[in-house]
Amino acid sequence: MLHRQLIAATACLLGCVACGPGTGTEGVEVGPLQGRFYVSDEFSPSGHMGDGENPGFITADIGENCKARAPGVGGACYRFTYQPDLRFGADMWAGVYWVYPSNDWGTRPGRTLIPPYKRVRFKAAAELRPDPSNPETRETPRVSFLVGGIGSNPADPQPYSDETIGHAQAIKNAYLTTEWQDIEIDLTSVVPATPFQMISGFCWTVNYQPGVPTAQSPPTVIYLDDIVWDPE
Numbered sequence: 001m002l003h004r005q006l007i008a009a010t011a012c013l014l015g016c017v018a019c020g021p022g023t024g025t026e027g028v029e030v031g032p033l034q035g036r037f038y039v040s041d042e043f044s045p046s047g048h049m050g051d052g053e054n055p056g057f058i059t060a061d062i063g064e065n066c067k068a069r070a071p072g073v074g075g076a077c078y079r080f081t082y083q084p085d086l087r088f089g090a091d092m093w094a095g096v097y098w099v100y101p102s103n104d105w106g107t108r109p110g111r112t113l114i115p116p117y118k119r120v121r122f123k124a125a126a127e128l129r130p131d132p133s134n135p136e137t138r139e140t141p142r143v144s145f146l147v148g149g150i151g152s153n154p155a156d157p158q159p160y161s162d163e164t165i166g167h168a169q170a171i172k173n174a175y176l177t178t179e180w181q182d183i184e185i186d187l188t189s190v191v192p193a194t195p196f197q198m199i200s201g202f203c204w205t206v207n208y209q210p211g212v213p214t215a216q217s218p219p220t221v222i223y224l225d226d227i228v229w230d231p232e
Helices: none
Strands: 043-048 057-064 078-082 092-100 112-115 119-126 142-148 169-175 180-188 196-198 200-207 220-230
Touching: 043 057, 043 200, 057 092, 119 142, 142 180, 169 180, 200 220
Parallel strands: none
Antiparallel strands: 043 092, 057 078, 078 220, 092 200, 112 196, 119 180, 119 220, 142 169, 142 200
């Protein structure tokens, strides 16, 4: 089990991996990536964290049950449903890393990228979560989106990591509504100017706060689409 850290707005979150869909390239020699690409084509959303480490607390629908897609989008559309773990000692947060190869947390090298890369852009939305058992729960979930972070903990024994500058992460926080938002993660101070390897291509995390969930607490439902690494 890998060392785990909690990602908040400014911290890294690493967790045990849960089995998930592969990229279709496991065991196949692949070349470096250069230019614009969709994350869903190259990385697998197989790194479930927090409450999601245990089966049943994160459900992922890929290409199904998504919101109506905006014109001109590409790649896969995702719907993630996070039901907080009500058991004593649960994490009360969850998240998912897209990794290459599938289920990799640093035991294998990531995908080689040839710069420049300036941003990761995507569309995000959510379902409102009114909670009659806890009036302090905000209806619009606050979600952290990030790139990087795998292998950033010096105590992690794994031999490979995201080759960002100084093991830095690029983070963007947003309150999601029922309408698609266009969101960007700025990479200009994080990724090198020379070829580098990335295990993680994208990540989201959310805390089920404030307050402690009850049996009446609604799930957090997040929609993501058109996740692109962009050199422009």
